Amino acid sequence: TAGITQAPTSQILAAGRSMTLRCTQDMRHNAMYWYRQDLGLGLRLIHYSNTAGTTGKGEVPDGYSVSRANTDDFPLTLASAVPSQTSVYFCASSPGERGDNEQFFGPGTRLTVL
Amino acid sequence: GQNIDQPTEMTATEGAIVQINCTYQTSGFNGLFWYQQHAGEAPTFLSYNVLDGLEEKGRFSSFLSRSKGYSYLLLKELQMKDSASYLCAVKDSNYQLIWGAGTKLIIKP
Numbered sequence: 001t002a003g004i005t006q007a008p009t010s011q012i013l014a015a016g017r018s019m020t021l022r023c024t025q026d027m028r029h030n031a032m033y034w035y036r037q038d039l040g041l042g043l044r045l046i047h048y049s050n051t052a053g054t055t056g057k058g059e060v061p062d063g064y065s066v067s068r069a070n071t072d073d074f075p076l077t078l079a080s081a082v083p084s085q086t087s088v089y090f091c092a093s094s095p096g097e098r099g100d101n102e103q104f105f106g107p108g109t110r111l112t113v114l
Numbered sequence: 115g116q117n118i119d120q121p122t123e124m125t126a127t128e129g130a131i132v133q134i135n136c137t138y139q140t141s142g143f144n145g146l147f148w149y150q151q152h153a154g155e156a157p158t159f160l161s162y163n164v165l166d167g168l169e170e171k172g173r174f175s176s177f178l179s180r181s182k183g184y185s186y187l188l189l190k191e192l193q194m195k196d197s198a199s200y201l202c203a204v205k206d207s208n209y210q211l212i213w214g215a216g217t218k219l220i221i222k223p
Contacts, residue, residue, distance in 0.1 A: 035213075042118060042214050042216065043201070043213040044213070045210060048210070058210065090156060090157070097210075098209050099144075099145070100162045102159040102162065103159070104159075105157050107155070107156055108155075
């Protein structure tokens with residue numbers, strides 16, 4: 001079982017360009033999440049989806065958009081990248097958002113915006 | 115605001131015991147999680163506490179005091195492979211995880 005996959009592994013992007021980070025899970029989990037991780041800071045939630053067809057804003061949603069057309073896929077789009085979006089991006093999923101449901105993380109995408 | 119505090123870095127010796135503390139102030143509480151993250155890798159789940167007390171799982175134990183807003187992760191019989199960052203996270207009233215910055219644990223032979 002692949003679990004949760006992300007693509008690309010890493011990317012260098014020119015400022016002002018757009019980019020979509022892909023995330024796919026094969027665990028049939030209802031909830032999915034996008035985080036960014038920066039040195040010295042905790043994981044920060046960008047957007048989430050509690051079930052297919054619904055999305056919500058997290059702590060740092062500005063400059064990012066998501067969609068959840070089906071259970072498996074949860075792409076994250078940067079419409080016009082800026083250097084402050086340089087970060088490691090993790091996608092995660094869980095069976096549900098409540099209770100003791102742990103989150104399973106993908107391997108991450110390292111993004112550099114120049 | 116919401117806040118999770120944990121030490122930035124700790125050092126311990128192989129075979130010893132180490133306790134990593136976490137204090138939190140959040141809007142609501144729906145459980146506390148500990149994750150392990152090796153350098154360059156994704157976080158992986160270690161433990162979950164929602165009631166006060168100690169949860170033991172092999173060499174790792176996690177303790178929670180809701181009245182004090184406090185948790186700790188106890189690692190026994192330390193091994194070199196335990197060198198990693200340990201992340202404390204609390205589920206708030208909206209069932210979203212609020213994450214601490216992590217504690218980097220360095221194990222020395």
